[in-house]
Amino acid sequence: MLNQLTLTELVARLARREVSSREATQACLDQIQRVDGQIRAFISYDAADAMAQAEAADKALASGQTHAQRPLLGVPIAIKDVIAAKGQPLNCGSKILGNFISPYDATVVEKLKAAGAIVFGRLNMDEFAMGSSTENSAFQVTHNPWDLSRIPGGSSGGSAAAVVADECIAALGSDTGGSIRQPAALCGCVGLKPSYGRVSRYGLVAFASSLDQIGCFGKQVRDAAIVLKAISGVDHRDSTSVPQPVPDYPAALTGDIKGLRLGLPKEYGLGSPGSAGVSPASAGGLDPEVKQAVEVALKHLQNLGAEIVEISLPHTDYAIATYYIIATAEASANLARFDGIRYGARVAGADPIELYSKTRGAGFGAEVKRRIILGTYVLSSGYYDAYYLRAQKVRTLIRQDFLSAFEKVDAIICPTSPTAAFKIGEKADDPLQMYLMDIFTISVNLAGICGISIPCGFTAWPKLPIGLQLLGKPFGEETILRVAHAYEQSTPWHKEKPPLAS
Amino acid sequence: MPSDPIDIKYVAHLARLSLTPEEEQKLAAQLGGVLGYIEKLKEVDVSGVEPTAHAFPLVNVTRADEVRPSMPHEEALRNAPAQANGLFIVPKIVE
Numbered sequence: 001m002l003n004q005l006t007l008t009e010l011v012a013r014l015a016r017r018e019v020s021s022r023e024a025t026q027a028c029l030d031q032i033q034r035v036d037g038q039i040r041a042f043i044s045y046d047a048a049d050a051m052a053q054a055e056a057a058d059k060a061l062a063s064g065q066t067h068a069q070r071p072l073l074g075v076p077i078a079i080k081d082v083i084a085a086k087g088q089p090l091n092c093g094s095k096i097l098g099n100f101i102s103p104y105d106a107t108v109v110e111k112l113k114a115a116g117a118i119v120f121g122r123l124n125m126d127e128f129a130m131g132s133s134t135e136n137s138a139f140q141v142t143h144n145p146w147d148l149s150r151i152p153g154g155s156s157g158g159s160a161a162a163v164v165a166d167e168c169i170a171a172l173g174s175d176t177g178g179s180i181r182q183p184a185a186l187c188g189c190v191g192l193k194p195s196y197g198r199v200s201r202y203g204l205v206a207f208a209s210s211l212d213q214i215g216c217f218g219k220q221v222r223d224a225a226i227v228l229k230a231i232s233g234v235d236h237r238d239s240t241s242v243p244q245p246v247p248d249y250p251a252a253l254t255g256d257i258k259g260l261r262l263g264l265p266k267e268y269g270l271g272s273p274g275s276a277g278v279s280p281a282s283a284g285g286l287d288p289e290v291k292q293a294v295e296v297a298l299k300h301l302q303n304l305g306a307e308i309v310e311i312s313l314p315h316t317d318y319a320i321a322t323y324y325i326i327a328t329a330e331a332s333a334n335l336a337r338f339d340g341i342r343y344g345a346r347v348a349g350a351d352p353i354e355l356y357s358k359t360r361g362a363g364f365g366a367e368v369k370r371r372i373i374l375g376t377y378v379l380s381s382g383y384y385d386a387y388y389l390r391a392q393k394v395r396t397l398i399r400q401d402f403l404s405a406f407e408k409v410d411a412i413i414c415p416t417s418p419t420a421a422f423k424i425g426e427k428a429d430d431p432l433q434m435y436l437m438d439i440f441t442i443s444v445n446l447a448g449i450c451g452i453s454i455p456c457g458f459t460a461w462p463k464l465p466i467g468l469q470l471l472g473k474p475f476g477e478e479t480i481l482r483v484a485h486a487y488e489q490s491t492p493w494h495k496e497k498p499p500l501a502s
Numbered sequence: 503m504p505s506d507p508i509d510i511k512y513v514a515h516l517a518r519l520s521l522t523p524e525e526e527q528k529l530a531a532q533l534g535g536v537l538g539y540i541e542k543l544k545e546v547d548v549s550g551v552e553p554t555a556h557a558f559p560l561v562n563v564t565r566a567d568e569v570r571p572s573m574p575h576e577e578a579l580r581n582a583p584a585q586a587n588g589l590f591i592v593p594k595i596v597e
Contacts, residue, residue, distance in 0.1 A: 103577045104528050194559045210556045239563040240556065289525060321540045339518070342590055346583035353518065359521030368520060376517040376535055377508055387540065392553030394546050399554055432535050448557020474558065 003027035003166045004502065007075055007223035010169055011156075014074045015067050018268060021074030022171070025054035025118050026049055032121075032167045035500055038148055040140045043081055045121035045337035050076065053118040055091050060116065066360075072230055073116030078168035080159050081122040082129055083214065084110045084203040092205050093125040093137040096338050096363025098345035106203020107238065108172060108214050108231045115230040123171060124158030127365045128335065129179055129207045130439050131155050135428055136367045143424070144187060145498040147462050150421040153183030156217070160187035163217045166501045168474065170227050171217040173481045176207050177323055178416075178441025180215045181453035185416035185467020188496065190484070192224045195474045196448035197242035197346050199228075200235030208330035209240075211445040220494050221454060221485040225249035228477060244475050252478035253485040258305030261481060262298075262470075263409035267316040270294060270414065285436065287419040293457035293466040294415045295485065301413070304486055309409050313401040317372045318394050319443040320435055325378050325391035326446070331368075334373030338363065395446050402447040406473045411480050414440050416453040416467030440469060454484045455493035465493075508533050 002010065002024040013019045029047050036042055057074040067073055079085055082092045084102035086109075091097045105113070112119050125265060126136035134157025142157045144150040145165040152161040156173030160183035163171050173180045173191035184191025193215045204214055214231065217226040229250065234243040240341035263269060269286050298308055340346035340359030347362045349355030364372070365395045378387035405412060427434045444451045449471055458466035468487070488494050510526045510533075521529065575588060586589035 067524065098583070100581050103580065145522055173530075236565050240558075240560065242558055242560065315546070318543055318546055321543050324536065325540060325543075336518075340583060341592055342578075343581035344583065349593060352595055355593055356518040357515075357520040360518055361522075364519070366525075368523065369521065370529060370532060372517050372519055373508075373510065373513050373529055374536060377513045377533075380513065380516060387543075389553055390543055390546075390548060392555060393548035394543055396551050396554040397548070399557060431532055432539055436535070446557075462525075478517040 001027060001166070001502070002032045003169070005169065006219045007169050007226060008220070011067050011071070011073055014061060017061065021054040021057040021061070021118060022051060024074065025050050025076045028168050033166070035165050036167060038143060038500065039145055039161050039165050039167070040142050041124055041158040041165065042078070043091065043122045043124050043139050043158070045406050046088065050118055050120035057116055057118060070114070070116035072112060074118065075116070076118040076120060077112055077227070078121035078123050078159070078162050078171045079109065079119060080156050080173045081125050082174050082205045083108060083172055085119055089122055089241065090205070091122070091139070092129070093127040093139060094365065095138045096344050096433070100217070100343055104203065107200035107235045109203065111231050115307070121162070121168065123156070123162055126155035126157070127368050128205070128331070129155040129174055129176055130367050132178070132182055132434055133427070134158065134183070135424065136365055138365055141424060143406055144421045145500050146188065146464050147421065149423055150464070151186070151424050153186035153417070153421065154181040157183045157219050160184050160189055160191065162502065163189045163219060164498060170223055172214060172217070173217055174204055174212055174214050175445065176211045176327060177445050178438050179244070180217065181441050181467070181469060182418050182438070184217055184453040185469070186332055186465065188258070189217055189219060189226045189463030190221055190285060190494070191215065191453045192228060193444065193451045194228060194232065194477060195450040197240055198244070198450070198475065198477065199231050200233070200238040200241045202235055202237040203279070206334040208327040209334060210330060211327055213445070221488050222250060222253055222483060224452070225253060225481050247478055249478060249481055252482050254487060255486050256484060257483050257486045258303070260306045260411070260479070261309050261409040262301060262306050262483070263309050263311035263317065263405050263412040264298065265313045265412060266310050266416060267313050267338055267413045285418045289459045290415050290419060290466050294468055297456040297468050298413065300491065301483070301487060304490060306483065311405040311409060311412065313405060313443070315394065315397045315401050316443065318447060319398055320439060322391045322394045322398060323438070323442045323446060324374070324435055325387050326395060327369040327380050328375030329388050330375070332372045332379065335368070335372055350490070367431070380477040398443050399447040402443070402449055411476070411483055412471040414469050414471070416440060416469040420459045420464035420466060422443065444471055449474055450480060452480050452484050454488055456491070457493060458496070508537065
């Protein structure tokens, strides 16, 4: 089954002309037909367009184009519904965009196409990427491929579920507070959030502009490295993209991590295997099975030659509060553009103010409304200094915590999510409980650093994936990819498939 | 808990977001909890700390002042909920 191949394997077979892109693309479309009625990862997809792209890729391969020139030639890659692909719908998991069709390609989509990828599908997500379970989609609930009664994580739940269910070879997502890493952990695949500024955000619908970053999902670390290389780089259309050279990420996967220093934050409630560890309030919800899996992974990394060093991130306890002020403040400003004037669904009103208000009241879902109200409040006169300005200052301290730690270590290691996937509906009515699930992922966005989640085991019953997170210095993607790859290649977890997929 | 309860009606007006009475009630309760949690930031000593607006502040990002192709008029209007004569149609603004 070609849809089950890793990106690396598929590229090798395409290069040897053993298989065609049409066959691989058709295999993904067949798998969607077979399983997506249960998974519901795709909001929509255009099969004919995907096959036309595949045919063009096959012609390019026949004409002698190589993967050295176009590294993703013929590879089907699906896209989160928050990234623009010309001529395709763009809804951000929301009703408010109506029948919006993207008039242009996001830079990442342009880059994927230039690299030869088959760009297809609109993957489900929490509305405007606000959520940790994909339950906030206005379209459908996506189900975890390992247990259909559970959430796939979020906000890029569709991307993670589609990759794990072999409905595509790789996928793009976006990560504002963990939205790539957490669903990757909960579904059991690789999820990479690059450093802020590594990948252009042009064509990514903005949620919180100082935190948002596009990244990728893959079946193994090498796949993520290949996609990252293809989508990275400075872009004159995103003035926050950073003019840093793009390294050859796959070349960083040497398998050798001897002597690398990995930091274990003492605030995260983990210890080396056998030690007591500390359990502060912020990590109070750390599930024992997750804790154990991560501690065993630490031991494994030590056996591979890495040195585990205790570090301190003293402002950990303030990350979630800081995030929910900054992210909602930025969202309340960014989402002001959805006013029913230039695009999207419109609800009539006697004057423009009433039109905006009714359009937004009808178009946004509960979580988006909650965050717009909170964000507007923390920015409003009389509260700005107490909330927003203070949060920006605490953000400085959180960032400094990481930068100081990185003077002592090459990467930081921790769980991705404090628990495995929870039941659909379990936390739907308790926003604060849902927010607290983001403890291990959120500070990464505040600090602007990079992070990757990889599978590191399963809970006993039901069998659910557990994610290990590696955090790197700003533009330190090569190091975390190297550690993740060395771990992955010496453990069996990434080879496990949910029963539904095969 | 926060010093004053959040005035949902007022904030919703600022946000141009119409809410039903049920939504107002539910939001007030939920945001009360979230704001209570956020209060913990008051514990942090931030004296002398500069605010961070962006993790990697780039300054004076400029590009050459050259004319580039822009989106065609029809394309820009294609997703409009109401349009006529190449313009977006909006309700009357000035009496």
